Amino acid sequence: MKRSTQIGLAAAGVLLVATYWGRSGSQDQSEESLVYANLAECRAGGQLTSTQCEQRFNEATANHLRDAKKFTSTSACETEYGSGSCRSAVWNGAQVVVPALAGIMLARSLAQGGGAAQPLLPPTQQACPPGSQAPECQQARSSSSGSSGGGGGYGGRGSSSSARAFSTTSGAAVVARAGSSPGVATTTTTTSRGGFGSTARSYSSSSSS
Amino acid sequence: MRRVPLAPRPDWQTQVERLGFAFHTIDGQTYWDESVAYGFTLAQIERDIEAPTDAIEQLCFAFIEKAIADDEILSRLAIPVGQWDFIRESWRRGDRNLYGRLDLAYDGKGPAKLLEYNADTPTALFESAVVQWDWLEQAMARGVLRPDCDQFNALHERLIAAFAQLRQPSPYRLHLACVQNSNEDRGTVDYLMDCAVQAGLDARFTYIEEIGLLSDGRFCDGANQPIETLFKLYPWEWLFRESYAANLATSRCQFVEPPWKALLSNKGLLACLWAMEPGHPNLLPAFFEGDPRCAGLAARHVRKPLYSREGANIALIERGAVIDSDDGPYGAEGFILQDAAPNLFAQDGRYAVLGSWLVASQASGLCVREDVSPITKNSSRFVPHYIEG
Numbered sequence: 364m365k366r367s368t369q370i371g372l373a374a375a376g377v378l379l380v381a382t383y384w385g386r387s388g389s390q391d392q393s394e395e396s397l398v399y400a401n402l403a404e405c406r407a408g409g410q411l412t413s414t415q416c417e418q419r420f421n422e423a424t425a426n427h428l429r430d431a432k433k434f435t436s437t438s439a440c441e442t443e444y445g446s447g448s449c450r451s452a453v454w455n456g457a458q459v460v461v462p463a464l465a466g467i468m469l470a471r472s473l474a475q476g477g478g479a480a481q482p483l484l485p486p487t488q489q490a491c492p493p494g495s496q497a498p499e500c501q502q503a504r505s506s507s508s509g510s511s512g513g514g515g516g517y518g519g520r521g522s523s524s525s526a527r528a529f530s531t532t533s534g535a536a537v538v539a540r541a542g543s544s545p546g547v548a549t550t551t552t553t554t555s556r557g558g559f560g561s562t563a564r565s566y567s568s569s570s571s572s
Numbered sequence: 573m574r575r576v577p578l579a580p581r582p583d584w585q586t587q588v589e590r591l592g593f594a595f596h597t598i599d600g601q602t603y604w605d606e607s608v609a610y611g612f613t614l615a616q617i618e619r620d621i622e623a624p625t626d627a628i629e630q631l632c633f634a635f636i637e638k639a640i641a642d643d644e645i646l647s648r649l650a651i652p653v654g655q656w657d658f659i660r661e662s663w664r665r666g667d668r669n670l671y672g673r674l675d676l677a678y679d680g681k682g683p684a685k686l687l688e689y690n691a692d693t694p695t696a697l698f699e700s701a702v703v704q705w706d707w708l709e710q711a712m713a714r715g716v717l718r719p720d721c722d723q724f725n726a727l728h729e730r731l732i733a734a735f736a737q738l739r740q741p742s743p744y745r746l747h748l749a750c751v752q753n754s755n756e757d758r759g760t761v762d763y764l765m766d767c768a769v770q771a772g773l774d775a776r777f778t779y780i781e782e783i784g785l786l787s788d789g790r791f792c793d794g795a796n797q798p799i800e801t802l803f804k805l806y807p808w809e810w811l812f813r814e815s816y817a818a819n820l821a822t823s824r825c826q827f828v829e830p831p832w833k834a835l836l837s838n839k840g841l842l843a844c845l846w847a848m849e850p851g852h853p854n855l856l857p858a859f860f861e862g863d864p865r866c867a868g869l870a871a872r873h874v875r876k877p878l879y880s881r882e883g884a885n886i887a888l889i890e891r892g893a894v895i896d897s898d899d900g901p902y903g904a905e906g907f908i909l910q911d912a913a914p915n916l917f918a919q920d921g922r923y924a925v926l927g928s929w930l931v932a933s934q935a936s937g938l939c940v941r942e943d944v945s946p947i948t949k950n951s952s953r954f955v956p957h958y959i960e961g
Contacts, residue, residue: 365617365723366705367705367725367727368729370728468795480795556784557783557784558783558819559781559816560752560780560806560814562814
């Protein structure tokens with residue numbers, strides 16, 4: 364026989380060709396990322412609808428356990444992520460300790476169209492050593508341990524809330540700066556973005572054949 | 573080889589959409605056309621398509637060996653000098669490739685002739701691997717075709733096997749990328765991603781435009797995850813000329829297709845192969861434009877830009893006059909001239925071009941596209957095929 368013996372059309376979950384087609388991107392071509400520490404902050408940010416915020420947090424939560432570094436003890440996790448920053452979980456049937464989900468980050472230009480939301484973790488001890496007086500570390504510790512931090516409410520933050528530190532699951536430090544652009548992050552290790560794709564934009568025809 | 577009109581399934585849209593095939597109609601025009609099918613004998617498939625496809629791939633490998641040692645060839649192919657070592661290294665390292673499609677002229681008699689090699693970013697993959705496969709199963713089940721028919725189409729299982737072999741140790745993390753705002757490209761990548769998942773890989777999608785550069789020199793996806801292996805449905809000749817071009821060689825990323833495919837996905841290949849094997853039964857005479865030997869070409873010949881997709885900027889010339897052409901943005905890097913294929917299948921005002929698929933350099937399947945003109949364009953229709961029982 365010269366053809367595949369099966370494509371698995373009947374076997375559930377084998378042929379998972381997406382029925383979900385990317386919608387066209389938003390007009391905002393900004394390459395910045397949006398960072399939200401929790402659902403309420405996302406909704407208050409006004410960039411995404413309430414439903415979109417929930418979807419993004421659900422995605423990030425689903426990816427969090429898969430991507431986060433796993434530890435065998437709370438002390439080992441806290442040595443890297445700081446006191447009170449870890450929680451226990453079950454992964455592939457094993458008891459593990461992972462840094463807690465501290466927020467989500469997503470590319471602003473893709474936020475409306477379904478770009479992946481990335482889980483954010485508390486900052487590492489390397490970025491925010493114990494006793495650090497850096498304002499972003501103060502804010503990060505207080506928000507990841509659950510208190511509302513700063514001036515309270517969504518709009519009335521005090522000066523200490525102008526920046527917060529996080530880390531990505533791959534260990535990169537992220538500092539989210541509030542102020543004129545609420546929740547916009549700069550990632551210290553991503554030096555640039557968008558260095559590919561310019562030819563496709565200048566052509567009307569397809570990039571494939 | 574026969575062109576056989578058949579009644580489409582009454583609910584064909586529903587049937588193909590249930591497979592996830594969302595671009596059966598493009599810009600209001602029919603793309604998937606099952607009102608006709610092409611029937612082949614097993615001998616035609618094995619002797620005239622499968623065997624020559626494997627032979628041409630071997631000839632292409634011999635060409636790469638020659639090209640990476642010859643600066644003049646790399647220059648003729650308009651490969652930027654800064655990328656030569658990047659390409660050479662990928663070949664010497666033995667970077668594996670996933671897939672490609674040879675476009676062949678064939679009318680059922682005599683040897684198929686190579687029109688071009690889509691070695692880097694071929695599409696029409698999902699409809700070849702899945703939609704026409706399912707069409708045949710249903711046609712045989714409904715009694716429209718005899719139940720002992722077959723199809724040259726092992727794409728699905730070969731793709732899954734090839735993904736597992738691309739990189740060691742496997743499973744590995746694979747990013748797959750295409751441009752924003754192209755349903756056809758996204759459909760192709762989504763299908764390949766499904767194959768990769770079935771191969772056990774940690775497969776993740778990112779748009780080409782989302783890719784970023786980390787301070788350690790690696791590329792990252794939209795979520796800043798480092799990219800270690802990247803399937804990119806985006807041409808090498810464009811990557812070579814964009815902002816991150818100088819970062820390619822230092823990114824420690826394994827690319828799929830590998831950089832050496834840039835030497836094959838270039839119409840200059842056609843002139844180079846003819847120079848290596850003049851008179852080869854599966855090749856058409858071809859020369860770079862400006863070569864004095866162009867005078868020896870047939871009165872009816874084709875002018876093709878080195879870089880061109882979906883028929884753009886290709887002109888069919890008869891005794892010096894352009895009789896068919898397609899506009900487009902290509903041609904700045906030069907052209908080749910190639911004899912018009914004398915064996916292009918034509919019937920009922922339709923021309924058919926065969927796409928012969930390679931997976932991991934092995935002939936693995938066939939697709940047929942029809943057009944009302946001898947130049948296959950992005951307006952062409954995908955038509956299913958079968959092997960007669």
